[in-house]
Amino acid sequence: MGSLFLIHKIMIHLWFVAWMCLGACSAQFPYDPTNCTSNEAVIETRYSCNSTHDSCKTFLLYRANEHFNTISKVxxxxxxxxxxxxxxxNLTSSFHSQVLKQGKEVLIPVDCTCSGKYYQxxxxYKVHENTTYSDIACGVFEGLLKPLTLAEENLSQGNKAEAGSELHVPVTCACPDSDNFTRSKKVKYLVTYPIILGDDPEKFIGKFSISLxxxxxxxxxxxNPLSTIYPDTVVFIPLRDGPIRILDIPDSPSPPPGFLLTNPVVIDQESTQSSNLYIAAGSVVGFLLFITLLASGMYMKRLRKSDVVHSFSSTNFPTLWTPTKTSTTWCLSPDLLVGIKYYLLNYSIEELQKATKKFSEENxxxxxxxxxxxxxxxxxxKRMRLEDTRQVIDLHSKINHINIVNLLGVCYGESNDSWCYLVFELPKNGCLRDCLSEPCNPLNWYKRTQIAFDIATCIYYLHCCSFPSYAHMNVSSRNIFITAYWRGKLADVGRALATSATLSKRNDSVEIPKGLVAPEYLLHGSVSEKVDIFAFGVVLLELISGRDNFDGKTMKDSLGFLLGEASEGSCFEGLRSFMDPNLKDYPLSEALCLSFLAKDCVADDPLIRPTMDDIMKVLAKMV
Known part of the structure; x- marks a missing residue:
């Protein structure tokens, strides 16, 4: 049985490596899904080039804003x-100093060159007042480069942009490779296009009259289907010969914040001419996968003969490289194959003490x-012991979901007995519990159902899309954080447990979650997906009512109107009295539906509780 599991794991690794290699061979300019303000260390977020002589004339799109609102200023x-x-x-001279409408799109002709190994x-840019690299990259230049890139290009300026300093600004661009980009119609320009909230492929593709x-x-x-693309990121618009024009496209209803609608493509007759190329490419892919399978079989045969299995030690954290003039280093995940693209910043204790005012109560x-x-x-x-730190890093290296709070870096203690510190992103709007506790909180019904759906998809990912499957075991409104776009992110995921675990097998440092917990977890220490379902039901009740003082008795009393205890015709009256007073406008039918869903989630009998798949089907109709 152990051998079969090892074979399965190695096969997954080899398939993953093969997929990565094939992707690298076919990639043009890989889309970077991290938003402008993100300081995540993503490998090659800039666009690589091969020759210092490679250059081209191209364009980028800029939107007028309050500081740059005329053609003259832009x-x-x-x-x-x-x-x-x-x-x-295509504007007349009268527009030279005329104030442009906020968001007016302006094409800027630029010279794109291969500088070092990147197109730019x-x-x-002369700094007029003390500010940050993030404000310049994402505010002034509206996401046309990353703050991390701006900082790397201006190391001599320090961590902040001081008033009076002059910065080198490498704006994102790219030149089409005529040798590799062999399609039925050649591409002459790659227009740098920053995505904003409300964009969708149909809209910005229509602006430039190009094919999906x-x-x-x-x-x-x-x-098919088109990959998800996100606001505050950059894509390239491939254009043939000019003149380049932005067509007027009527505004369509904005999609839910944080992701963009995609539409299926209708392949025209010209695209069928390249079908033979796709068939040939498929044959090559199949051959490579066959070689991968054959190699894995030979490797396993060799393992059986020697009865020796080599693995990566979970205690090793090799350093990849050290940037100059900073105490920060880059660390690779312990599991090289599973976390092949996952690496962390290594912070010094002095940096963290400065950041938290020496870990003061205020912070x-x-x-x-x-x-x-x-x-x-x-x-x-977050402060924790070395052993727990390794567990969290190992788990984060194996999971990847947009609704999970990102682990950014680590600070190791001087010895195995010292405290270690893990550094996570802190979404702008803080934890859900704090948002709900504000007297006039901005969480309307739409935002609450979207947050519920975000967390449901995250838990579904842990339950059904991870290997092995995990139970979070500490889902709560205090472990859910809200981004600037009012999307939900689940924290403390690194302490999740495989669903085969039990309480007796857990590390002593893992505490039982605070608040209302599934009865079977307290009685038997069973670790299962149903424990998360119960906790998610409590979160739903908090989203509906705004309350945070639930226990077993008050919860059942609060839901009495759903349990047949209310007189006929007063069910809706009970619901209205249960709803958060801050919710001034909400669909009564959706509120009742969500209340029944929460009631089923917090049932004492785990078998009665729905699965996360069932929950997502209900929530998907509301977002």
Whole structure:
């Protein structure tokens, strides 16, 4: 049985490596899903080039804002002649100093060059007042480069942009590779296009009259269905020969915040000409996978003969490289194959003490958890023992979900007995419990159902899409954090347990969650998905009512109107009295539906509780 499990694990690793290799061979300009303000260390977020002589004329899109609201000001920002910008955008000279509507899209002609190993448009920017790299990259230049890139290009300026300093600004761009991008119609320009909330592929593809197929190909996105793309990120719009024009597209209803609607592509007749190429590519893929399977079989045969299995030690954290003029290093996950693209920042204790005011009570936001700011990034810093630290890092290296709070870095103690610290992102709007506790909280019904759906998809991922499957075991409104776009993220995931575990097998440092907990967990220590379902039901009750003082008795009393205890016709009256007073407008039918769902989730009998798949089907109809 152990051999079969090992074979299965190695096969998964080999398939993953093969997939990575194939993806690398076919990629044009891989889409980076991290938003502008993210300081996550993502490998090669800039677009690589091969020759220092590689350059091209291209365009980028900029949107007018309160500080750069005329063609004159926008042109000066990009060091361009305003007459040239007016001509490109088909505007008359009267627009030279005319105030543009907020969000007005302006095409900027730029020279894109291969500088070092990256494509970029090199600009300079004089700082007028003390500010941060994030404000410049995401505010002034509206996401056309990352704060991390700006910091790397201006190491001599320190961690902040001081007033009077002049910064080197490498704006994102790219040149099409005529040798590799062999489609039925050649691409001459790759327009740098920053995605904003409310964009969807149909809208911005229509603006430039291009095919969805070309757009997906040049950004290395899946086509059917189109890969999800996110606000505050950058894509390339592939265009043939000019003139370049932005067409007027009527506004469509905005999609839910945080992700963009995708539409199926209708393949035209010209695309069928390349079908033979796709068949040939499929054959090559099949052959490579066959070789992978054959190699894995031979490798397992060799393992049986020697009866020796080599594995990576979970105590090793090798350093990849050390940037200059900083105490930060990069660390690779202990499990190299599972976490092949996962690596962490290694912080010094001095950095964390400075960020938390020496771990003061003022910065404390939970048991051994502190908030702080490191390199202008708001973070949560959690103290724990070395053994627990290794467990959390190992688990985070194996899971990847947009609704999980990101682990950014680690600070190791001087010895095995010393405290270690894990550094997590701190979403802008804090924890859900604090948001609900505000007297006039901004969480309307739509935002609450969206948050519930976000957390449901995250728990579903742990239950059904991970190997082995995990139970979070500590789902609560205090472990759910809210982003700037009012999306939910689940924290404390690194302490999740495989569903085969029991309480007796748990580490002594793992505490029983506070608050209302599934009865079977307290009685028998059973670790199962149903424990998470119960906890999720309590979160639903908090979202509906705004309350946080539930225990077994008060919960049943509160739900009496759903248990047949209310007189006929007063069910809706009971529901209205149960609802959060801050909710001024909500669909009564959806509120009743969500209340019944919460009631089923917190049933004493685990067998009566729904699965997370059932829960998602209900919530999907509300978001």
């Amino acid at each position: 042109s000066k920002l990009f060091n361009k002649n305003s007459d040239e910008v007016l001509q490109i955008n 448009t090199s600009l300079t 197929e070309d757009f997906a190909a040049v950004n290395s996105l899946k086509l 404390k936001i939970g048991d051994f958890v502190y908030k702080g700011s490191v390199n202008d990034l708001e973070v949560m810093i």
